[in-house]
Structures are given as structure tokens and as C-alpha cells.
Amino acid sequence: MLLDNHNRHINYLRLAVTDRCNLRCNYCMPSEGIDFVKNDKLLAIDELVTLSTILVGQGIDKIRITGGEPFVRKDLMLLLRHLKKLDGLKDISVTTNATLIGPYITELKELGIKDVNVSLDAIDKATFERITRRDQYDTVHENLIRLISEGFNVRINFIVLEGQNEQDIIPILELMKHYPVSVRFLEEMPFNGGSKSFQTIKWDYKTILSHITNAFPKYTKLKSPITSTSINYQIEGHKSTFGLIPSFSRTFCGTCNRLRLTATGDIITCLYGKPKANLRDILRHEGNSDKIKEAILSAINSRAKTGFEAQQEHKSVFSSSMTSIGG
Ligand code: SAM
Numbered sequence: 001m002l003l004d005n006h007n008r009h010i011n012y013l014r015l016a017v018t019d020r021c022n023l024r025c026n027y028c029m030p031s032e033g034i035d036f037v038k039n040d041k042l043l044a045i046d047e048l049v050t051l052s053t054i055l056v057g058q059g060i061d062k063i064r065i066t067g068g069e070p071f072v073r074k075d076l077m078l079l080l081r082h083l084k085k086l087d088g089l090k091d092i093s094v095t096t097n098a099t100l101i102g103p104y105i106t107e108l109k110e111l112g113i114k115d116v117n118v119s120l121d122a123i124d125k126a127t128f129e130r131i132t133r134r135d136q137y138d139t140v141h142e143n144l145i146r147l148i149s150e151g152f153n154v155r156i157n158f159i160v161l162e163g164q165n166e167q168d169i170i171p172i173l174e175l176m177k178h179y180p181v182s183v184r185f186l187e188e189m190p191f192n193g194g195s196k197s198f199q200t201i202k203w204d205y206k207t208i209l210s211h212i213t214n215a216f217p218k219y220t221k222l223k224s225p226i227t228s229t230s231i232n233y234q235i236e237g238h239k240s241t242f243g244l245i246p247s248f249s250r251t252f253c254g255t256c257n258r259l260r261l262t263a264t265g266d267i268i269t270c271l272y273g274k275p276k277a278n279l280r281d282i283l284r285h286e287g288n289s290d291k292i293k294e295a296i297l298s299a300i301n302s303r304a305k306t307g308f309e310a311q312q313e314h315k316s317v318f319s320s321s322m323t324s325i326g327g
Contacts (some may be wrong), residue, residue: 002059002259002296004269004303009257012227013060015052016263016326017076018042018068023097024133025121027161029193029321031133037324041264043280045075049082051261051279052089054292060259062091064117068263068323071100077107084111095119095157095327098143099136105146118144119157119327122165123172131164148179155182155243160203162188169208170215177238184230185212187248189271193321205231205244205251212242227257247271250307259300262326267296269303271325273310276302 002010019036021028043051052063063083070076083092093115094101094108101108101116108116118140122128125137147154156176160166169185176183185208188201213219218236229252230243246252250272260268265280276299282291304310 002300004300006303006305008255008303010259010300011060012062012064012257012259013052013055014064014066014258014260014326015048016067016261017048017065017070017079018073019263019324020072021067021069021097021323022072022099022134023069023136025119026131026133026164026195027159027188027192028323028327030195034193034321034324037264041280043263043265045079045082047265047280047283048079050283050289051265051292052083053086054289055259055261055296056086056088058293058296061088062093063089064093064095066095066326068326069097069100070094071096071104077104080108080111080113084113091115093117097132097136098140098147099134102139102143102146105143105150105152109150109152114151115153115155116147117155117157118147119159120144120172121159121161122168123175124168127165127168131161148181154179155184157184157186157245159186159188160208162202166203166211169211173212173216173235173238173240173242176240177235178240180239182230182232182241182243184243184245186245189247189322190318191271191320191322191325193323194319197318201248204249205246208244209233227255228252229256253306259296260326262324264324267299268325269299270307270310272307272314273304274313 004010024031092113095117098118121131128137187204216235219233222232224232230245232241232243234241265278266275267277267279268275277295279292282295
């Protein structure tokens, strides 16, 4: 079992498989993109399998595949097939923008991968295109409906962006009320590849909640797992539920069970902090699993208590993008 220096049980890995993305969401990166790394800096599939095997051996039992956009990686299914065979790994899930997932839906189902988070920040096509800077709305919509109707456990991630998509908060809840999905509203974080910096946000989780409850006064708070980052609710008469994720307010650090491995092998113990070690370099230069295990344990033993404390590890403002950190 992995316990950090604050006695938190770490069992959940967010595994980024690429830093590339086919969208250019304006809150994630500049329009020209970021400096994507050279291919040889990305972990190869066998390296991803090796590192995952070590981490699962140490106590990780849940892996969420993320990126970048995981499905831009043509060999992604190869990785998933390997992960599926790992003893001790109870849960594999995927976070995607749902533009490229279509051809893989059947195999995902066959592999028993049922938890898919779909990022969707607008239900109005023009708003979607303004935010993502790409013309992919119809594909995303089609894949989303397919995932839902094929029985996947779908959660929609909607980042609330001041002046951009707040007018879609109520309509997306109206649209989704017939479906068994969870619509999660996230606070914007300052990881946008240096496009803009901010110290406060208008749309924090409390403001989002009061906006929703003004429109739907009859709702109940749901019981959530202790490690959940989302505070969950259900509106009377809705099949769907909704959640609020205080990703900027950082109210959930006390029960954080997560570790991140970026597509270039950096191990990150908090989104707001700095990488603690590079497992790709240890693997490539030393090829020694004991050294990798030591680096993982040392990272877990030096975790900041909260995201605010982790933020102190940076000297200046953030310039990184969620696409390279691994969302
Ligand atoms: N491409 C996949 C996707 O779109 O879900 C996975 C990677 S993406 C970086 C993961 C999540 O990070 C998405 O839900 C995205 O909306 C979110 N994200 C990106 N930049 C963010 C920011 N600055 N603040 C909050 N969330 C952000």
C-alpha cells in the first residue's frame, strides 16, 4: 500500500499517454499550440507498460488514461490490452475529448473499459468551436450519444469559463436530464500554456451551485466516495446527476489519492506542484526497477499537504498547459 507523508492512501494513477491534442481549447493552450515534445521523449508503449506494472505492484489499483488526447496515439489500444492483464489493477478509465474515440468504442467495451470522461464545454456549436478552435462539434456529439447508448458510464467534464460558456450551464443540464450521465462543472485552472494568468475566478464552485439551484431549486446532495474530487447532486426529476469540482479552490486535498505520470515520464504528486522525478530517464539510463520504485516512494514521501502549498514550488506564474501535465 502506498501512503504519503501525510498518511493519505495513494491508489489512483492518471497516466498521460501523449502531450498532443487535436483540439486547441483556449483555456488549455494558445492557438498555435505549445511546444509539443519530440516523439522520442514520449514514453513508448512498452515503457508505459513497465512503469504501470511497477506502480500497480506498489499499490496503484486504478488507472485513468489521459493526455493530451489519448486517441491521437494510434497504439493506445495496445497499451490498454496490456493494462487489462495486470493483476491488481481493478479499474481502467479514459478521459477524452471524444473526437477520435468512435472506431474504438467496440473494443473498449470488449476490454471491459466502461468509465469514460468526455470533455465538453458547450452544447452550442458556435460556442464549442470558439472554445476548441476546431470544427468537431458534430463528431463529439455523435460519439457522446453512442457512448451513453452503448452503456458506458459517462461523465461530462465542463470547465466553466467566464464570458465564454456560462450561458450553456443550464441548457446542458436540461439536455442531459434524460440520460444516466454525470455532468461535472470544473473551475478553470491557470494551466493554459501561458495564454493568461489569473489569481481569482468568477465561476468558483459555490457560484456555479447557486446559478444551478436558482434554475432548479429542487435538488438533493448525493453521498460521494471520500476520495471524490466532485461534490455531487441530483435535480428532482432528472436521470442525470451533476457535480462540482473545486479544482481552483482546492477543497479536496485532504483526501487526495492521486499520482500523475506525464507522457514524458515526469512523476507529479499535485497538479499545482513541480515534477518530483523523471521515471523515463531512470528507466532508459539505469533500466533498474529498484531505482524506479525508490523514485516513486521518494515522490510520495515528499507530497505537499495541499495544492496551495504545492504552488509554492513554482517561483513565478504557471506557464504549463494541462495537455503536457496530463489532465
Ligand atoms: N484530451 C482529453 C480531454 O479533452 O479530456 C484529456 C486531456 S485534457 C488536458 C483533460 C481535462 O483537462 C479536460 O477535461 C480539459 O477540459 C481539462 N483542462 C484543460 N485545461 C484546463 C484548465 N486550464 N483548467 C481546467 N481544466 C482544464
